[in-house]
Structure formats: C-alpha cells, structure tokens
Amino acid sequence: EPEVTQTPSHQVTQMGQEVILRCVPISNHLYFYWYRQILGQKVEFLVSFYNNEISEKSEIFDDQFSVERPDGSNFTLKIRSTKLEDSAMYFCASRATHYEQYFGPGTRLTVT
Amino acid sequence: DAKTTQPPSMDCAEGRAANLPCNHSTISGNEYVYWYRQIHSQGPQYIIHGLKNNETNEMASLIITEDRKSSTLILPHATLRDTAVYYCIVRGVSGSARQLTFGSGTQLTVLP
Numbered sequence: 001e002p003e004v005t006q007t008p009s010h011q012v013t014q015m016g017q018e019v020i021l022r023c024v025p026i027s028n029h030l031y032f033y034w035y036r037q038i039l040g041q042k043v044e045f046l047v048s049f050y051n052n053e054i055s056e057k058s059e060i061f062d063d064q065f066s067v068e069r070p071d072g073s074n075f076t077l078k079i080r081s082t083k084l085e086d087s088a089m090y091f092c093a094s095r096a097t098h099y100e101q102y103f104g105p106g107t108r109l110t111v112t
Numbered sequence: 113d114a115k116t117t118q119p120p121s122m123d124c125a126e127g128r129a130a131n132l133p134c135n136h137s138t139i140s141g142n143e144y145v146y147w148y149r150q151i152h153s154q155g156p157q158y159i160i161h162g163l164k165n166n167e168t169n170e171m172a173s174l175i176i177t178e179d180r181k182s183s184t185l186i187l188p189h190a191t192l193r194d195t196a197v198y199y200c201i202v203r204g205v206s207g208s209a210r211q212l213t214f215g216s217g218t219q220l221t222v223l224p
Contacts, residue, residue, distance in 0.1 A: 004155070033211060043156060043199075043214040056211060091155045100146070101212060103155030 002026045004104035006092050012110045013082055021077045021107045023092030032075045033093040033101060034067065036060070043091070049075065082111045113213055114139040114202040121219040124194075130187040132218050134200030137181040143204045145176060146212070147185045149196040156199065156214070159185065190222045 005024045013019050025032050034046040048055040049067055066078045075094075079086055087110050093101040117135040124130040136145065147159040160167055160174045162183070167174045173186040187194055199217040203210055 035211075035214075037153070042216060043150070043212075045211040045213065048211055058211075089153060093155075100158040100161060102158060105155050106153070 004092055004094055004102050006090075006104040006107050008107060009105070010108045010110070012112065015084060015111055016081050019079050019082055019109065021079075021090050021092075021109070023075045023077070023094075023104055024073055025075055025092065025094030026096070026102055027073070029094035029096045029102075031055075031095040031101075032067075032069065033095075034077045035091045035093065035103075036088040037091065037106075038085075038088045046077070046090075079109075082109075084111050087111045113204060113210075114143055116200045116202055116215055118198075118200055118215065118218045120216065121221070123221050123223055124187075124190045126192060126222050126224050127189055130185075130190040130194065130220055130222070132185040132187075132198050132200075132220060133182065134185070135182045136200070136202045139180050139202050140204070143202050145174065145180075145183050146201040146203060147172070147174065148199045148201065148212070148214075149194075150199070150217070151193075151196040156212075159198075190220075192222050192224060194220065195222045196220060 007022045032049040035043050037043045045058050047057040047061045064080045068076050089106040091106045092104045095101045114136050146161040148156040150156045162174045176183045197217040197219050
C-alpha cells in the first residue's frame, strides 16, 4: 500500500540554524500539508499546498517557514532560523481528490 | 468547521467492542465526520468518514445519528494495538485544500 515517507526521522539542530524537512507524498496525490505537534500538545496545521502554491497557512507559519515542491515528488518544509520553540514532531500529509489525508511517520525536530 | 466534544479517555477490554462517542451539535449539512487515530506520536491514521449514512470499512464502523449531532466510532474487536488517541473531526468539503483541525481526542486504552 502506498504511503507518505518523511526524512529524517530525527533532526537535531542548533538554534538559529536552517533545517529542511523532507516528505515524499503518495504519488498520485495533489494536495500536500504540513502539521506539527509539540510534545504533549495537539496536532496543529501549518500549511497546505496545491497546484504549486500555498493554499492556506496558519498563523504559526510565519516568514521563518517556507515550503517547496522542487521536483514533482518531494515536498519540503524549510525553517530558516530555528528557535527552541520549533522543537516538535512535524508531519507531512497528502490527499488525492478524495477527502482523507494520509500522514507520514513524522520528523522529530530538536532545537538545542 | 463545527466543534466536536469527546471524552478524554476510555478503557476497553481486549476482544470487546470499543464504542467511542463524539458530539458535534453544530454540524452543518455539508460537513463530514472524520475519524483519525494517533498511536503514540506516530502520524495520524485515517480510519473512516461519513456524511449521514452509517459507514463500515475493514477498520471500523461509523454510526451517525439521524439528526447528525453525534456519532460513534465502533472498533468491533479491540486489540492491544488499537490503544491510541482517537480524533473525531468535522470538516466541510468546500475549499479544496481544507486542513484538519485536531482537538484533544479520546485516549483509548485496550486492556488485556
């Protein structure tokens, strides 16, 4: 069964550094999402992406964040200058024309 | 999207049916009820969704009341691997890239 994959599974970075989290959505899906979950808290929406542009973004998704689909298969989330409070699990999700979203296993980002 | 209310936790004996309730009294006519689950910080997993008819798939059944103000997710024969946080999410279908809004969900613990 096709699945969303994410790399790396765990990323440790120093405050102020840039990180790129990578996702490979399911191949025939058209809608792509990033969510995050701070330890012990709810899953929060960050951004949705369709037709090579951002469709919606939350107030968490500020100028430090960007997304890209560079080659038609990967979908990346970049954090330009990480802060301690960016430490979280980051989940990528994708969706076809049906309504259910399929999530990847997540990347644990630890900012020290 | 309509707000949902779920009990914070439930226990269920292994092999028995787990019935997880959800109230969504402000649901509107074009909003669907979705169920996802999250097993210990893994990516959320889609379970089932419905509009007004009862639905069944290989994972679960979804019973929606006639007035659509509440629903119940049924896991017919719960196993230890079903221990997870279960999220009931109401979402409209308008807006092609609509994100999911996760609440706190119900922590289901399946007991041996």
